[in-house]
Amino acid sequence: MFSKTCKYGIKATLFIAQKSQFDERVSLKEIASAIDSPVAFTAKILQLLAKENIISSRKGPKGGFEIDKVLLPKITIKQVVKAIDGDSLFNGCALGLYECNEKAPCPMHDNFVSIREQLSETLASSNLLEVAINLNLGLTVLKR
Amino acid sequence: MFSKTCKYGIKATLFIAQKSQFDERVSLKEIASAIDSPVAFTAKILQLLAKENIISSRKGPKGGFEIDKVLLPKITIKQVVKAIDGDSLFNGCALGLYECNEKAPCPMHDNFVSIREQLSETLASSNLLEVAINLNLGLTVLKR
DNA sequence: TTAATATCGGATAAAATTATCCGAAATATA
DNA sequence: TATATTTCGGATAATTTTATCCGATATTAA
Numbered sequence: 001m002f003s004k005t006c007k008y009g010i011k012a013t014l015f016i017a018q019k020s021q022f023d024e025r026v027s028l029k030e031i032a033s034a035i036d037s038p039v040a041f042t043a044k045i046l047q048l049l050a051k052e053n054i055i056s057s058r059k060g061p062k063g064g065f066e067i068d069k070v071l072l073p074k075i076t077i078k079q080v081v082k083a084i085d086g087d088s089l090f091n092g093c094a095l096g097l098y099e100c101n102e103k104a105p106c107p108m109h110d111n112f113v114s115i116r117e118q119l120s121e122t123l124a125s126s127n128l129l130e131v132a133i134n135l136n137l138g139l140t141v142l143k144r
Numbered sequence: 145m146f147s148k149t150c151k152y153g154i155k156a157t158l159f160i161a162q163k164s165q166f167d168e169r170v171s172l173k174e175i176a177s178a179i180d181s182p183v184a185f186t187a188k189i190l191q192l193l194a195k196e197n198i199i200s201s202r203k204g205p206k207g208g209f210e211i212d213k214v215l216l217p218k219i220t221i222k223q224v225v226k227a228i229d230g231d232s233l234f235n236g237c238a239l240g241l242y243e244c245n246e247k248a249p250c251p252m253h254d255n256f257v258s259i260r261e262q263l264s265e266t267l268a269s270s271n272l273l274e275v276a277i278n279l280n281l282g283l284t285v286l287k288r
Numbered sequence: 289t290t291a292a293t294a295t296c297g298g299a300t301a302a303a304a305t306t307a308t309c310c311g312a313a314a315t316a317t318a
Numbered sequence: 319t320a321t322a323t324t325t326c327g328g329a330t331a332a333t334t335t336t337a338t339c340c341g342a343t344a345t346t347a348a
Contacts, residue, residue: 309329
């Protein structure tokens with residue numbers, strides 16, 4: 001479904017979101033430890049997310065990553081997925097055809113219209129604040 | 145969603161199904177050409193599908209691949225996907241956690257229950273005969 | 289029985305993804 | 319200002335996935 005990179009990216013974003021609720025900036029090491037991911041590789045992903053303006057970063061002592069608290073309810077998991085894996089999951093043909101549409105559909109086309117819709121809607125309606133709150137309540141986890 | 149291998153595998157199976165409707169056995173070359181896939185790699189996938197008893201193969205002149213006509217309505221695309229990509233798409237955690245369940249769910253867990261269900265049901269209800277008929281009518285395509 | 293044909297199966301190779309390393313740049317604080 | 323800290327960014331490496339090659343094996347038909 002999602003690439004490994006994307007899974008790390010989502011988890012990292014959610015952990016940052018959890019801490020950003022309270023204006024706490026978190027370091028690369030803290031993130032990698034919290035989501036159980038390879039440190040250096042996670043750095044690359046965070047760099048990308050920063051470039052895509054999903055998170056913000058700050059160098060130096062007391063530096064790290066954060067998300068403007070007021071933006072938490074505006075940012076969705078779908079945005080994170082699109083930033084990392086692109087939108088082929090939401091738009092692409094399930095069988096990988098370059099041209100697949102109503103006129104010349106692949107055998108899975110009709111079936112996948114609603115699957116992609118549900119996926120798209122689900123991820124677009126999951127905002128970071130909502131998820132951060134549940135993480136903070138211990139209702140959900142990012143490890144194991 | 146599906147690996148490249150799995151996409152080739154599904155397309156190959158569907159092409160074989162289309163021809164098997166009429167008891168026509170098809171060769172590796174014909175398959176690769178029909179679904180626009182690398183010949184040698186397709187051979188490997190067909191080998192796997194044969195080992196998994198989804199298709200049957202025959203060596204020598206007039207050899208090739210086929211599916212017993214009477215089995216067409218019994219075989220589903222879900223079976224093909226499971227044979228190639230395994231069932232992590234249907235059972236695995238969206239964020240890749242080893243343990244992710246009601247007791248300790250990842251943040252996406254609840255959302256993905258219904259997505260996985262729909263995916264599972266959709267693929268389990270797509271049998272090869274049905275798809276083969278549509279292919280034969282030219283209502284769907286495996287290329288482009 | 290021989291020759292031609294097609295898949296099987298094992299060894300490689302290429303490409304893409306995942307992962308590491310390290311010096312450079314920026315920033316906080318002493 | 320000097321130093322310690324932390325991310326940035328480019329080069330490189332390891333792993334996995336995708337892809338190729340080729341001799342072996344089975345099968346058909348002449």
